[in-house]
Amino acid sequence: MSDYGHPLTFGAFLTPSNAEPGRVVGLAVLAEQVGFDLVTFQDHPYQPAFLDTWTLMSFVAARTGTVRLAANVTNLPLRPPAVLARAVASLDLLSGGRVELGLGAGAFWEAIEAMGGRRLSPGQGVRALAEAIDVIRQVWDVDARGGVRVDGEFHRVVGAKRGPAPAHDVGIWLGAYKPRMLALTGRRADGWLPSLGYLQPGDLGRGNAIIDDAAREAGRDPGDVRRLLNVTGRFAAVGRGPLDGPAEQWAEELADLALSDGVSTFILGSDDPEDLRRFAAEVAPAVRELVAAERAGGTAAAAVTPATPGAVEAQPTPGDAGAQPPDATRAPAGAGSLAVAPTPDDGVRRSAIRVWDETTRPTGPAPDPARTYRPHDQAGAQHLVDVHDGLRAELARLYDLVEQVGAGLVDAGTARSHVNTMTIRQNKWTLGTYCESYCRVVTTHHTLEDRGIFPHLRRGDDRLGPVLDRLEQEHHAIHDVLERVDRALVAFVSVADGMAELRAAVDLLSDTLLSHLAYEERELVEPIARLGLN
Structure with missing residues (x-):
């Protein structure tokens, strides 16, 4: 059992199709309107049927005001980390601190090579990703002395000026499945972002164990790593299988993933407006209620202190009339x-x-x-x-x-x-x-x-x-x-x-x-x- 006590958040995972450019933007706006915390987009720069994800995110950021945005996940082999770091920080500043960074080591290597990227083995991909995280964090660290210096096997940055710093502490979430990537997640990342459809039974628990061990070895608290999950399914009147049934079934299954496997961010992969509405209006509130009730009914140490809408206790703004100290709420x-x-x-x-x-x-x-x-x-x-x-x-x-x-x-x-x-x-x-x-x-x-x-x-x-x-x-x-x-x-x-x-x-x-x-x-x-x- 692994419940890390993180506040629950819910997101959408949208396809950046360019056949109807306004449709994906409209879905992102709808996601904000119905109450999602996060909107994410596939990032496949070699796919001619897709809009460029970072251009799309900039456009969506201008059309929204509260929802957070992320690539799910950024294709690192085609996006140099120093330039990516400045793009992320710039959009975070322009959007008022609403950008997170999902990163992947790369896939579809033939397509990446065709676009001018370098084909890497799985081991090379992990090492390249670790170097890229060093570059990105150094670019953002404007308080450190000297320029950015990473003399790596795959990424070499020698003295580049630092900055800009993002508007908030941008989370780096890794799309990881294998032990080396999971260990890197525990050592260096802020979140683990797999897709449920690619996992076998028990993979979440095994992945958590690797991440937790790597975090402890690096002197980190395993709870510093948020556990996110892309999910897909079908809403139906009668249950026919996992995430295939009524909203109540969805809520129970996702609540179990939160309480048993520590998942605190659920991202729905769907381009159907009705699915997005039902997930936000029916599933998310029920999951929050089930998890909050279970946490509150356990030990005091498991009490929830949410920072996002939809959790049990109110979070008044400091200085507001009627606001109470955190312990009082x-x-x-x-x-x-x-x-x-x-x-x-x-x-x-x-x-x-x-x-x-x-x-x-x-x-x-x-x-x-x-x-x-x-x-x-x-x-x-x-x-x-x-x-x-x-x-x-x-x-x-x-x-x-x-x-x-x-x-x-x-x-x-x-x-x-x-x-x-x-x-x-x-x-x-x-x-x-x-x-x-x-x-x-x-x-x-x-x-x-x-x-x-x-x-x-x-x-x-x-x-x-x-x-x-x-x-x-x-x-x-x-x-x-x-x-x-x-x-x-x-x-x-x-x-x-x-x-x-x-x-x-x-x-x-x-x-x-x-x-x-x-x-x-x-x-x-x-x-x-x-x-x-x-």
Whole structure:
């Protein structure tokens, strides 16, 4: 059993086909919108049917705002490490610290040779990769004295100037399968990134053992190496095999890989938009819940301290009103006090228009200070905050979209199309985006209306009635504000000062949406933890 306790993250593995160049970009944008943490792309520079991966990543970085990006994995024999290091650092700086570096020793050697690369034996490939990691890390280490010096068998860099440094500590993840590559991963890398389809039963455990031993011999903690995994499968109503069945089956199998084999990043290989949506909306939240519950139910040492959305405990920004020290937000083993912190309303308002009077909002019953909550209950409450965080991120992307319209980079029609695909614009969101994503995992046999969280809360505690009535009223008001944004986009092309009207409409949306989400969390986090979902 190897659970390294890393926070869980989820990614997409996309094919950079050049037949429809906009499609892979659209899939990457969709992946961000539905909540993926990471988007990765194949890197096969010798493949004429593919877009160049690093050019594609630069374009996608400009079209997204939060999702991390990586090649899966970079073809090192055709990308000189010193130049690659500067490309990675440059894109990391331009994207605000959103680039990671997947590396491979090379494959398809005939195609590599045809493109001018050097054919290497497996042993040579590992040695060349080790030298390349030295070059890359030295280029990034701008605080060291002197130039970059690696006088290797395959890579020779003698005195090149260092820099630039990336915006964050870029992770180097190796696509490794054989013992020499696995040992290099333990000694020098930040992550292990194999594909499940290339592994035999027991390979994950054997690979972990080699990586862990090599890490210890190098004076490292094995937990410093994140375990990532590319997965593929099929969603179906009935299970027919591994990762071939309903979302609940996927969640159970991936949770087992997390708890038994230490995998903390699952990357779905699919170019199907519906697969991406289901993986993000149904599988990822369920895996997080299963793993969090198991970890919290074990020893205190296994408690999770996630740094990414979707985990059990809240992670308020330091300095925010209502933020607590890390120890105060850590979910205890077994039942304990409520550790999920609602996002506070910062009180900032951009618009002079007030859609509602916030002073008339009713409040629910005061929580019982002596009550304790199970990890499962806390996970349910935290998911409400996580989904709201996704809506807040969408709002930030909407502001960016408006600026692109103003700069002439995007036309108003394209902007409307983007807005209509956002979660905040979907007709069903007024029934509870929380219920739309989370309840599908726990009660898939019910209709959306039957499994609505508001009716359940009403039945569980009638004192919540006034709060739920008010929240439903605000849902309808927000729908009207969204319609105003749409009208402003339509008018943009025909009104002299259309940009001012568009910005005003988005400012009003920001005021109403952020105020509403903070109110909903303040009033519903504790009831959801107390009453559960069914």
